[in-house]
Amino acid sequence: MTTEIRLSGSGGQGLLFIGRILAEAAGVFEGKNAVQSTSYGGQVRGGSSRSDVLISPAEEEIDFPEVMDADLLLAMNQEAADEYGGKVKQSGVVILDTTFVKQPPKTRGRIIAYPFTLKTKERLGSALPTNVVVLAVISQIGALVGKEALVRAIKKRSPKGKDEINLQALNLGFELVKTGVLQRDGDDERELH
Amino acid sequence: MSREGLLLQGNEAVSEGAIAAGVRFFAGYPITPATEISEVMARRMPELGGTFLQMEDEIASISAVLGASCGGVKAMTASSGPGLALKAEGIGYAVCAEIPCLIVNVQRTGPGVGSVTPSQQDVMQAKWGPNSDNMIISLSPASIKECFWLAIRGVNLSEKYRVPVILLSDSFLGHMSEKIDLPSPEEIETMDRPRPTVAPEKYKAYDADINGVPPLANFGEGYAVRLVGNMHNKAGDYSRNPRDFDFLINRLHNKILTNLADICAYEEVEIDGADLVIVAYGIVSRAAKAAIRLAKNQGMRVGLFRPIVLWPFPTERLAEIGKKVGGILVAEMNMGQVIREVERTTRGEVPVAGLNRIDGLLINPLDILAKLKEMG
Amino acid sequence: MAKIIPQATILEKYFVTSTLPTQWCPGCGAGGIGHAVLQAIERMQLDPKKVVLVSGIGCNGHFTRHLRLDDLHVLHGRAPAVATGLKMARPDLEIIVIQGDGDAASIGGNHLIHAARRNIGITTIVSNNYIYGRTGGQYSPTTPKKSISTSSPFGLEDPPFELCNLMVGAGATFVARGTSYHIIQLIDLVERAIKHPGFAFLEVIAPCPTSYGRKNPETGITGPQMLQWQKENSVSIKKAAHMSEESLRGKIVTGILLDRIEPEYSAAYAKVRQRAQKGGLA
Numbered sequence: 001m002t003t004e005i006r007l008s009g010s011g012g013q014g015l016l017f018i019g020r021i022l023a024e025a026a027g028v029f030e031g032k033n034a035v036q037s038t039s040y041g042g043q044v045r046g047g048s049s050r051s052d053v054l055i056s057p058a059e060e061e062i063d064f065p066e067v068m069d070a071d072l073l074l075a076m077n078q079e080a081a082d083e084y085g086g087k088v089k090q091s092g093v094v095i096l097d098t099t100f101v102k103q104p105p106k107t108r109g110r111i112i113a114y115p116f117t118l119k120t121k122e123r124l125g126s127a128l129p130t131n132v133v134v135l136a137v138i139s140q141i142g143a144l145v146g147k148e149a150l151v152r153a154i155k156k157r158s159p160k161g162k163d164e165i166n167l168q169a170l171n172l173g174f175e176l177v178k179t180g181v182l183q184r185d186g187d188d189e190r191e192l193h
Numbered sequence: 194m195s196r197e198g199l200l201l202q203g204n205e206a207v208s209e210g211a212i213a214a215g216v217r218f219f220a221g222y223p224i225t226p227a228t229e230i231s232e233v234m235a236r237r238m239p240e241l242g243g244t245f246l247q248m249e250d251e252i253a254s255i256s257a258v259l260g261a262s263c264g265g266v267k268a269m270t271a272s273s274g275p276g277l278a279l280k281a282e283g284i285g286y287a288v289c290a291e292i293p294c295l296i297v298n299v300q301r302t303g304p305g306v307g308s309v310t311p312s313q314q315d316v317m318q319a320k321w322g323p324n325s326d327n328m329i330i331s332l333s334p335a336s337i338k339e340c341f342w343l344a345i346r347g348v349n350l351s352e353k354y355r356v357p358v359i360l361l362s363d364s365f366l367g368h369m370s371e372k373i374d375l376p377s378p379e380e381i382e383t384m385d386r387p388r389p390t391v392a393p394e395k396y397k398a399y400d401a402d403i404n405g406v407p408p409l410a411n412f413g414e415g416y417a418v419r420l421v422g423n424m425h426n427k428a429g430d431y432s433r434n435p436r437d438f439d440f441l442i443n444r445l446h447n448k449i450l451t452n453l454a455d456i457c458a459y460e461e462v463e464i465d466g467a468d469l470v471i472v473a474y475g476i477v478s479r480a481a482k483a484a485i486r487l488a489k490n491q492g493m494r495v496g497l498f499r500p501i502v503l504w505p506f507p508t509e510r511l512a513e514i515g516k517k518v519g520g521i522l523v524a525e526m527n528m529g530q531v532i533r534e535v536e537r538t539t540r541g542e543v544p545v546a547g548l549n550r551i552d553g554l555l556i557n558p559l560d561i562l563a564k565l566k567e568m569g
Numbered sequence: 570m571a572k573i574i575p576q577a578t579i580l581e582k583y584f585v586t587s588t589l590p591t592q593w594c595p596g597c598g599a600g601g602i603g604h605a606v607l608q609a610i611e612r613m614q615l616d617p618k619k620v621v622l623v624s625g626i627g628c629n630g631h632f633t634r635h636l637r638l639d640d641l642h643v644l645h646g647r648a649p650a651v652a653t654g655l656k657m658a659r660p661d662l663e664i665i666v667i668q669g670d671g672d673a674a675s676i677g678g679n680h681l682i683h684a685a686r687r688n689i690g691i692t693t694i695v696s697n698n699y700i701y702g703r704t705g706g707q708y709s710p711t712t713p714k715k716s717i718s719t720s721s722p723f724g725l726e727d728p729p730f731e732l733c734n735l736m737v738g739a740g741a742t743f744v745a746r747g748t749s750y751h752i753i754q755l756i757d758l759v760e761r762a763i764k765h766p767g768f769a770f771l772e773v774i775a776p777c778p779t780s781y782g783r784k785n786p787e788t789g790i791t792g793p794q795m796l797q798w799q800k801e802n803s804v805s806i807k808k809a810a811h812m813s814e815e816s817l818r819g820k821i822v823t824g825i826l827l828d829r830i831e832p833e834y835s836a837a838y839a840k841v842r843q844r845a846q847k848g849g850l851a
Contacts, residue, residue, distance in 0.1 A: 020370055024200040027372035034200070036370040064483035064558050065369055065476070218658050239845035244657040244838065248650060249683040256647040256680070257654025260623070263641055264659035286644050412639040412655065413662050415618035419634070421642040430588050431634050431642075 002056040003142060004067040008084050009076025009097070011049045014131030019051030021135060021153045022145065026055045029149035033058060035065045048079060055144055072142045073109065074134055076117075081105040093141055095134065112141070114182050120169065129169035136173020137182065147174065198374045203340045203366040204229035204271075206373060207297055208237065210344025211269050213376075215383050216295065217243030218268035220257035222250055222276060225309045226364035227299040230271040251276040255283030258294050263420060265411030267348055271297035273364070274315045275306060277322060284357050285323025286422040288445060291355035291399070291407065293386055295347045300363040302553040310553025311365035313475055313526040319359045320504045328446045330456060331359040331504035333474040337371035343501070349384035350456060354448055355406050361503065363526070365555060366476050389416060398429045403440065404447040449505055458501040459510060467496030469565055470514055472535055473524045474500050477556050481524055484561035495565055506534045515539035520568045524548040524556050544568070572612075573753070579607045583617070588635045593628060596782075596792020598749040598775025602696050603632035605752060606665060609759035620663045623652045625672035628703045628777075629696040633667055646677020649684035652691045653834075660835040663763065666693040671701045674710040674730050685739035688767040690833040694759065695770070697732060698777035706780030717784040733826055736770040743769035744827040749776055750799040751823060761825060767833045774799055774821050 005022065007015040019036045027034030032055055039050035052067045069089045075081035077100045085105025088094055092109035099117035116134050121127040132154065139145050147170070154166045176182050201209065208230050211219075219234035221227075231247065238245035244261070248254040254270045261268040272280060277298050287294055298319065302312040319331040330350050332343045340362060347358040389396050389408040396416040401407035407427075410416035419429035424441060426432045449456060460478075462485060464470060473481040478499040488495040498514055500507050515521060515535075521543055523532040532547045539545060548564045550556045580586070593599050610620060620638050624630035626645035633640045639662075643651045648666045656664050673681050673695040684691065700718060701707040707720035710730045717724060736744045743765040747755040755773065762769035776782060776795035789795035799821065806824035809817055 020200065023370055023372075028198045028200050031198075034372055036200075037365065038368050063479045063486070064555075065365075065371075065479055066555055066557075068483075068558065218654065220654055236845065239838075239842040242842055242846075246654065246657060248653075249679050252647065253650035253653075253680050253683070256643070256650035257657070259643070260641070260651035260654030260656075261658035263639075264655050264662065266658040268654070268658070282644055283647070290641075412621050412641075413619055413659055417637045417639060419640045419642075421634070421640075422644060423642065428585075430585075431631070 002054050002060065002062055003071045003144060004069065005053040005055070005072045005074075005138065005142065005144070006067040006070045006084055006087075007051040007053070007074045008080035009049055009074070009100075013049065013076050014128075015049050015051045015074075015076070017157070018131045018135040019053050021132075021150065021157055022053045022139065023055075024157065025145045025149035025153040029152050030145055031058050032056060033060060033062050035062045037065050050080070070109075072138055073107075074138060075101055075105070076134075078102060095138060095141070097130070097134070112182050114176070120172065123172055124165065124168055126165070129165050132166045132169035133173040133176070136170045137177055140174065140177040198372045200370050201337055201341075201373050202229060202368055202370050203334070203337055203362055204299065204368065205233055206337045206340035207271070207344045207360065207362060208233035209375065210341035211295060211348060212237055212241065213341070213378070213381050214267065214345040214348035216267045216269050216348060217241060218258065218261035218266045219244070219270065220246040220248050220254040220261070220268070221270050222248055222254050222272065224251075224273050224276045226301060226367050227271045227273050227276070227297065229367065230297060230299070251279035252282060255280040255294075255296070259283060259287055259290075259292050262292050262294050263412050263418070265413075267293070267352070269295035269297065269348070271299065273299050273301045274318065277315060277318060281318075281322035284329065284359070285325065285327060287357040288323065288327050288329060289422045290420045291409070291445075292357075292420065293351040293355055293409075294357050295344065295351055295360065296357060297344075297360045297362060299367040300361060302551065308553060309364055311363040311476065311526065311555070312551065312553065313361070313363060313477065313530070314551070316361065316503060316525070316527065316530040319361055326442055326446070328449045329357055329359060329504060330354070330449065330502065331361055333361045333501060333503045334366065335475055335478045335499065337369065337373050339501070340366065341373055341375070345381060345383070349382070352386045353384045353406070354452070354456075355386060355409055356449065361475065363476055393417070397427045399425060399441070400427045401444065401448075403444050404451045405444065406448050453505060453509070456502060456505060457507045459507045460497070460499040460501060462497035462499070463494070464496035464498065464514060466494055468494045468519045469522060469568055470496045470498050470518045470520075471522045471524055471561065471565075472498050472500075472511070472531065474503060474531065477524050477526055480556050480558045480561055483558035484565065487558055487562050488565055493565060500531075503531070506538070508534075508538045511535065511538045515543045518543060520544045520546065522546050522548060522561070522564055522568060524561055524564075526550050526556060573756070574608055574611050576604075579604065579611060582611065583607050583636050583638065585635055585637050591635060592631060594779040596776055596778040596795070597628065598696055598698055598773070598777065599629045599632050601749045601752060602629065602694065602755070602773050602775060603667075605755040605759050606667070606694065608756045609763060612756070613760055613763065615663055615763075619661060620665065621655065623648045623655070623664060623666045625666075625668040625677065626703070627669035627672050627701070629667055629669040630672065646672050646675070647680060648672070649677060649691070649693060650680040653684055653687065653689045656689055656691055656835050657838065660690070664691040665763065666691055668693065668695045669702070670695060670697040670699065670711040670732070671709040674732055674735075678710070682735070682739040685736050685741035685768050685770065687834040688740065688742055688831050690767055690835055692759075692762045692765070692769045692771070694762070694773060695732060696773050696775045698775040698781060700777050700781040702777045702780045706784070716781070718780070732772050733770070737827055741770045741827065742767040742829050742831050743825070745770070745825045746772045746774070746821065746823050748774040748799040748803055748821060748823060750796040751803065754823065758825070761828075765828070767831055
């Protein structure tokens with residue numbers, strides 16, 4: 001079974017970065033198959049950004065390298081939520097950053113909504129590592145990859161001097177899942193479809 | 194053998210493959226979506242004692258590559274469609290002068306300046322870009338692993354046959370990341386240009402029989418290597434003799450066409466017993482594989498024929514397949530380029546349909562499935 | 570003054586005689602320039618194995634096709650770019666580029682100025698005969714104003730490039746000019762250009778009686794007349810230093826116009842390799 005993960009939002013939110021971290025953690029450090037791809041264009045200078053990650057067991061090759069129906073959709077802005085909300089499996093999960101997504105999209109998936117950017121800024125003093133917080137959340141919810149592999153990939157790929165804050169962000173993401181805060185705060189939006 | 198896998202982008206994998214094949218000279222000019230190859234090479238070439246040059250334009254890049262190759266250093270350049278249009282001159286020269294080199298085209302969309310989104314719109318440009326009759330080799334990778342291995346194969350073929358080799362990537366593959374287990378150097382076969390066997394004073398740069406690849410001495414070794422892009426005789430003398438023209442142009446073709454068994458490569462998936470066969474190459478072949486899975490679930494018997502070497506086109510095998518199946522679907526991200534070869538190859542013996550996409554997005558497995566159903 | 574080597578010696582040592590005769594017209598400047606190059610190579614006792622000629626399209630480029638030396642006869646205008654790649658890959662080689670004015674200043678102008686800017690250690694010799702000879706006498710970027718050519722039948726209004734000034738502006742570290750008439754000086758200039766460690770540029774004012782002289786008699790009609798015109802209109806750089814701008818108008822200033830030392834590019838790039846191998850910026 002291939003797990004299809006779509007990370008979507010705006011350029012500058014670091015979605016390409018966490019896509020690569022996820023693919024590297026799963027593919028290189030946990031020996032699975034992993035493909036990460038990027039929708040080309042805006043991500044360098046703002047505009048919309050999309051990063052797809054597909055993960056499968058080692059014995060199962062990944063053929064088509066883009067998400068067809070997502071098991072996990074992350075939407076970090078309204079446009080992305082609206083555009084991709086419909087391309088989620090029945091069993092899928094939609095994770096919304098309510099800092100930017102004010103209207104939950106039409107979707108078959110279960111919605112988890114949380115103001116990730118706002119809370120990251122509150123807790124870590126900067127909104128920049130929100131992407132890594134979300135990465136931790138997605139990895140947990142989708143049971144995609146273990147923490148150790150994520151830590152290795154973050155250490156490998158973080159720019160100089162940024163690995164510490166990224167590891168803090170990772171811990172914060174794990175904490176959010178563990179304490180159940182996501183589910184509680186997400187209750188309001190759950191039944192919308 | 195224990196070694197750590199790597200997560201590489203297509204553009205990185207192409208670079209590392211070329212390096213593994215022995216490339217130690219890169220000249221390029223910035224163009225999206227090929228720039229990462231330049232950026233990797235700007236680091237890796239000097240690290241390895243090689244040379245990275247950012248030249249004044251695309252033409253200068255291929256020119257510098259040709260100069261370096263004559264010096265005996267394996268050399269490459271990379272660009273995208275508009276850049277390849279400019280490099281066509283140098284590629285044609287390399288065909289005639291028989292100078293080995295690797296050219297990577299990370300294809301983008303549309304004529305003119307176009308856009309940086311992926312396409313397969315330069316397949317015919319690869320074959321027919323330069324003036325006149327050309328015989329080049331062109332390879333089409335479908336994965337990061339293949340980006341690496343076909344870069345090696347490309348360098349090897351260019352050396353072995355003294356011919357420019359064009360690696361046709363695209364901007365999706367170029368920026369896609371996948372895990373790859375890099376082999377150790379002893380697992381990689383590298384090839385060098387055929388070396389002269391005669392004394393330096395007897396050496397002629399184009400001395401071969403009508404199907405042959407002439408040995409190539411490097412500059413600076415005392416062989417008085419006289420290389421030329423004009424019509425020439427075996428010594429490399431400028432010629433206006435029709436017999437020399439005839440011999441040369443035929444030989445440039447024959448040296449490839451008489452070695453198809455060595456050069457051609459393709460992948461077949463579930464061809465035996467298939468009612469329909471998809472012909473797809475590069476990134477599209479992965480959508481085709483997904484479509485075959487989906488079709489199978491619906492009781493259809495569909496196979497895939499994937500040329501890995503696009504030029505020379507694998508005519509012989511495809512003709513055989515064409516005789517056995519009920520229809521061929523050619524899926525490609527252009528207005529229909531390889532389909533012309535498929536039609537030429539199958540000579541009306543089997544219905545051939547095309548599925549084309551030119552909007553910069555990938556052909557989706559569902560689109561292929563729908564088309565297959567239409568074909569029945 | 571250094572000695573002149575007998576022509577027979579040059580012929581025997583360097584020529585593939587089966588390729589002779591050349592295709593040049595009587596009175597052409599290409600042979601003389603080629604001869605000066607070989608005189609300099611022989612006089613300097615360069616190892617022929619290490620000399621590579623890179624020649625462009627046009628009458629002048631054809632010279633290299635007759636020689637027993639490594640030679641790359643390349644596409645129109647590309648010789649400096651090809652030579653740059655070769656020099657970077659093989660800094661041990663002595664690379665001499667032979668071009669005409671159309672090749673160097675027009676279709677290959679971009680390559681020429683960037684080779685100069687990089688100060689790549691090659692010698693570029695441009696035969697400037699003011700015309701595209703091989704294609705039948707069209708005007709080039711160095712053709713003087715008012716000239717008649719097959720593509721300016723009513724007289725040319727394009728201002729010409731002043732090639733040596735262009736090279737100075739582009740960053741060349743050695744710039745010189747000679748003429749076909751002053752053959753002894755020309756051999757010396759070729760030698761100095763080859764010895765120069767960076768990018769060396771040598772312009773040679775050369776006659777093309779067939780395509781230029783016949784249509785523009787004021788600079789001579791036949792080869793000998795054109796050489797005579799060169800003789801009468803040349804001023805050495807030494808003399809020119811004491812002449813007014815007015816009196817220098819229309820004159821050919823010959824000699825070494827610029828000679829300075831800057832890091833040669835292939836040698837400078839060795840530092841890039843060192844830094845890369847040490848793993849970072851120094």
